[in-house]
Amino acid sequence: MAKRLLSGVHFLQGDEACAEGAVAAGCRLFAGYPITPATEISERLSWRLPETGGMFVQGADELDSLTIVIGAAWGGWKTMTATSGNGICLMQENIGYACMTETPCVIVDCMRAGPATGIATAVGQGDFYQVRYGSNADYSIIALAPESPQEMFDLTVEAFNLAETYRVPTFVLADEIVGHMREKVVIPQRLELAERKRPSVPPEGFVPWQAEGSPPVPAMPSLGDGYRMPVPGLTHSETGGPHRDNYEGHKKLVERLYNKVEADADRLCRAEDGCLDGADLVLVSYGSAARAARAAARMAREAGLKVGFSRLVTLWPFPDAYVKGLARRASKLLVCEMSMGKLSREVERAAGGEAEVLLFSKPGVELHSPTEILEIARKVL
Amino acid sequence: MVQVAQHPALKYFRHDSPGVPHLWCEGCGIGLLWHYTVRAIEELSLDPNKVVWVGGSGCTGRMCTYWNYDYMHTLHGRPLGFATGVKLARPELTVIAHMGDGEASAIGGNHLIQTARRNVDLVAICNNNFNYGMTGGQFSPTTPFGARTMTSPDGHLEHPFDLCELVKTCGAAYVARWTVVHQRQCINSIKKAIQKKGFAFVEIVTQCPTAYGRRNQLGQGADMMRWLRQSSVRREQAAQMSPGELAGRIVVGEFVDRELPEYGAALRELARRRGGEVDA
Numbered sequence: 001m002a003k004r005l006l007s008g009v010h011f012l013q014g015d016e017a018c019a020e021g022a023v024a025a026g027c028r029l030f031a032g033y034p035i036t037p038a039t040e041i042s043e044r045l046s047w048r049l050p051e052t053g054g055m056f057v058q059g060a061d062e063l064d065s066l067t068i069v070i071g072a073a074w075g076g077w078k079t080m081t082a083t084s085g086n087g088i089c090l091m092q093e094n095i096g097y098a099c100m101t102e103t104p105c106v107i108v109d110c111m112r113a114g115p116a117t118g119i120a121t122a123v124g125q126g127d128f129y130q131v132r133y134g135s136n137a138d139y140s141i142i143a144l145a146p147e148s149p150q151e152m153f154d155l156t157v158e159a160f161n162l163a164e165t166y167r168v169p170t171f172v173l174a175d176e177i178v179g180h181m182r183e184k185v186v187i188p189q190r191l192e193l194a195e196r197k198r199p200s201v202p203p204e205g206f207v208p209w210q211a212e213g214s215p216p217v218p219a220m221p222s223l224g225d226g227y228r229m230p231v232p233g234l235t236h237s238e239t240g241g242p243h244r245d246n247y248e249g250h251k252k253l254v255e256r257l258y259n260k261v262e263a264d265a266d267r268l269c270r271a272e273d274g275c276l277d278g279a280d281l282v283l284v285s286y287g288s289a290a291r292a293a294r295a296a297a298r299m300a301r302e303a304g305l306k307v308g309f310s311r312l313v314t315l316w317p318f319p320d321a322y323v324k325g326l327a328r329r330a331s332k333l334l335v336c337e338m339s340m341g342k343l344s345r346e347v348e349r350a351a352g353g354e355a356e357v358l359l360f361s362k363p364g365v366e367l368h369s370p371t372e373i374l375e376i377a378r379k380v381l
Numbered sequence: 382m383v384q385v386a387q388h389p390a391l392k393y394f395r396h397d398s399p400g401v402p403h404l405w406c407e408g409c410g411i412g413l414l415w416h417y418t419v420r421a422i423e424e425l426s427l428d429p430n431k432v433v434w435v436g437g438s439g440c441t442g443r444m445c446t447y448w449n450y451d452y453m454h455t456l457h458g459r460p461l462g463f464a465t466g467v468k469l470a471r472p473e474l475t476v477i478a479h480m481g482d483g484e485a486s487a488i489g490g491n492h493l494i495q496t497a498r499r500n501v502d503l504v505a506i507c508n509n510n511f512n513y514g515m516t517g518g519q520f521s522p523t524t525p526f527g528a529r530t531m532t533s534p535d536g537h538l539e540h541p542f543d544l545c546e547l548v549k550t551c552g553a554a555y556v557a558r559w560t561v562v563h564q565r566q567c568i569n570s571i572k573k574a575i576q577k578k579g580f581a582f583v584e585i586v587t588q589c590p591t592a593y594g595r596r597n598q599l600g601q602g603a604d605m606m607r608w609l610r611q612s613s614v615r616r617e618q619a620a621q622m623s624p625g626e627l628a629g630r631i632v633v634g635e636f637v638d639r640e641l642p643e644y645g646a647a648l649r650e651l652a653r654r655r656g657g658e659v660d661a
Contacts, residue, residue, distance in 0.1 A: 001657050028659075029469060051655040055469055055648045060495040067459045067492075071435075071466020074453065075474075079466075097456050223451040223467055224474045226430040230395075231453040232446065241399035242446060 002051035005187065012185045014149040014178045015040035018082070018108055020185075021156025023048050026193055027106070028077035031057040031065040033087060036120040037176040038110040041082040062090035066107070070094060073103045074231060076222030078160055082108035085127040086117065088134060095169055096135030097233050099257060102167035102217060104196055106159045107131075109171055110179040111287075113364030123176035124364030125287060125338040131171045132316045138254055140261035142268060143171040143316040145286040149183045155313070161194035162268070167217040168261055173315055175338070177288035177367060196220045203227045209253075210238045215260045265317035272311045273326070275301050279308030281381055282326050284347055285336040286312045289368055293336045296373035307377050312343075320350040327354035332380060334358045336368050393419040393429060395449040403447060405440060406514075408594075408602020410561040410587025414508055415444050417564065417585075418477065421571035432475045435464040437489065439515045440589075441481035441508040458489030461496040464503050469645050472660075475504065475575055482509040483521035486542050490522070493544075497551035497580050499644040504574045505582045507544060510589035518592025525629070529596045544584050549637045554579025556637040560586040560609040563633060570635065579643050586631055 005024045012020065019041050022030065030045045032038070046056040055072075059065030062083055069079040083091065088109050098105055109131055113124040131143050142162050144155045156172055163170040199206050199219040203226050211218050221227035230240030235250045243249045261268070272290075275297045276282065283293040290311035300307035310326055312319060323346075327333060333355050335344035344359040351357050360376050362368060395401070405411050422432055429450045436445035438457035445452040455463045460478040468476045485493050485507045496503065512530050513519045519532040523544065527536040549556045555577040557570040567585055574581030588594060588605030599605050609631065616634030619627060649659045 001661070002655070029466070031466075047655065049657075050648075050652040051657045053652055053657040053659050053661055055652070055659065057465075057469070057648075060491055063459065064462050064492060064495060067455070067462025068466040068469070071453070071463040071468075072470040073466070074463075075467045075470025077470045093456055094459070101453075222471070223433050223453070224431055224471045227451070228430070228449060229451045230446070231451075231455075233454055233456060234446075237399065239397070241395075241397075243399060246399075 001053055004052045005191065007187050007189045010185045010187065011182060012149050013040060013180060013182045014146070014152040014174065015110065015180065016044050017149040017152040017185045018156045018172065018174070019044035019048060020187065021153040022080050022106070022160070023052055023054070024187065024191055025157045025160035026078045027080050027160065028054040029057065029069065029072040029079045030054070030081065031059045031068040032081045032083060033059045033062050033065050035084045035087050037112055037179045038082040038084050038108060040179070041108060062087035063094060066091045066094040069105050070098050070103050073105050074223050078104070078164070080106040080108065082110065084110050084112045085114050085124070085130060088127060088130055092134040095141070096137070096139060098169045099135070099139035099141065100233050101231050102220070102257070103169070104163040104167050105169050106156065106163055107169055107171050108156070109173050111173065111175040119365055121176065122365040123288060123338060123367060125175055125289065126342070126364060127173065128315065128339060128342040131173055138258055140258045141169050141171060141316055142166060142261060143173045144270070144313055145173045145315050146178050147287055147290050147311060148178065149181060149185050152178060153185050153187060157191055161192070164194045164196045166215050166261055167196065167220060173287070175287045199227060207238050208240045209236055211256055215264055216256060217260060262317050265319060266321055268314050268317055269319035269322050270313035271319060271322055272313065274309055276308035276329060278306050279330050280306045281308070281332045281334055281377055282330040283307065283309040283336055283373060283377070284312070284326065284333050284343070286315060286343065289336050289338055292368040292370050293373060295370035296377065299370055299374050300377055305377060305381060307381070318346050318350065323347055323350035324352060324354060327351035330355055332356045332358060334360055334377065334380060336360045336373055338362050338364045338367070389423060390416060390419050393422070393449050395447050398446065400443070400446050404443060406591040408588065408590040409440070410510065410589070411440055411444060411508060413561045414479070414506070414585055414587060415447065417567045418479070418506065418571055420568045421575060424568065425572055425575060427475060427575070431473060432477065433467055435460045435467070435476060435478040437480060437484050439481045439484055439513065441479050442484060444479045458484050458487070459492060461489065461492040461503065461505060465496060465501045468501060468503055469648065472502070472645050477504040477506065479506045479508065481513070482507060482511065482523040483513045486522040486544055493548065494551045497548045497553040497582065500552055500554055500579045500641050501644045502578055503580055504571070505580065506571065507582065507584045508587055509544065509584050510587045510593060512589060512593040514589045514592050518589070518596060530593065531596070545582070545636045548582040552641065553582050553637060554639055554641050555581035557635045558584040558586070559633050560613050560631060561588065562606050562610045562613070573638070579641050
């Protein structure tokens, strides 16, 4: 059997690195529908999974793909799908089902310019809210945003770990530039991998949806393990039964599904920042846009301007406390994003008036250039 | 000492569920369909811990929630996708999906044709009662032309699917249709479907007296069952009849029983060819 962990130094495309991250994390089944700019993930997994004892399935569409991913997760496997924003549109109902049934799975969204078909081969960052709020009613998910092929590997592994730990669909919110660029990727000698919590009691004493521990999630048997497991999309009690008339039970369930992630926002927060010493202005961004913002901050410092940068890696749950901290340090936050102002709304909310929040938006297609950002920084300082 | 005999189906029934007593209407055919499924499982002496029921939404989708072992109660139209995932990861399990006619062929139509085409080793049972019952009786892709439903008060304008022909054309390994009145044939076909290595589709035509029957003057549950029996014609006999003679008749029998390469087995074989071992 081929190695799952290709330790060493590689020159990989972001999508390829993502596929390697999945295999390294123990992914056993991938199902996905071809879509630019995520297709290369499918292509690599169509041979990397079989040679490592896994399965690649090309779904008939994105609905088919995610249902198969969720089903196989209940068969006991780590599973993943990958798509772009259009595909996320089609997956939304299944995402809600995965949240309700606390199914660990990884969903990669290589964002492209939209709306609708938009420009398939061009970058965008417009799916920021789509991955968080696209399905009906209240739930919570985790989303991580890579800025490089290296992080396409690292954060895909991390997404599997978080999905297993929190029993929640976890997004790798990448974009076309990160997915298609080629860079050096270092795959380590060994990885820390998380596994889902399994029942510690025999079937007779097992309460299928009783949540314990931190985060508060139930133990998850696989189907066929003898636990008489109900996997219900309906509001359910701890025993799994339909809960049509129990409003208290509904409240308890939905609040737990929401809070198991949201209440852990600080623990889940990952961010990178620099040049913050005495910064009057901090550039806030994520994904490929953050590469330009980082370069702009360094150019600004060389020019003697007090500009720092912050790159959010965890987008959901939104790192409120971290952003509030940035707002307390600087008088202005300039959000650089390739959408018409989504990240900036969250930054403004989290800043809570501690700093003025400004937006440099582009509706996808074109990445901000460091020079452009520097120009704006000069004007607003 | 007095021995109290337990109903043989009781061990399969999730009687401690808040969903009990069940939600189906008086005279509904789904209870019989539930019974036929567990009879097939019982007669094959399957370990029920190795049988997973998958359902979606609607009256038929609820069948799985009364199964006392593993079940997935999923989304409207999508049981076959979830079932495929379970079966690929756990080939030793018998995975049975029950779907209503609307679920199977309208919202879930693509899953049905793609799963049949892939020939995934699943048991797909379609409860065809000619309408969407749980939402109050609207027309579905199997509603007969001219029939009255809540959304076709002047008579249905569309022509119905022949689901067995559809699934057969798509590449299913086993296809049969019976009405709920054909008790032994239904049980035997479900048994064959379970034993078939490949995609097996059993359409069972049932009565929905509350919604479909009432609006089409077909009477109560028992009246509708008589109607189902009288409308049925065996496939062999139907082959000798003209289209005019077949109008309004339900053609029953086995339509396909063949050996075809199965999808999960093909994926496992692919892994072996690549040097991987899925079940290692």
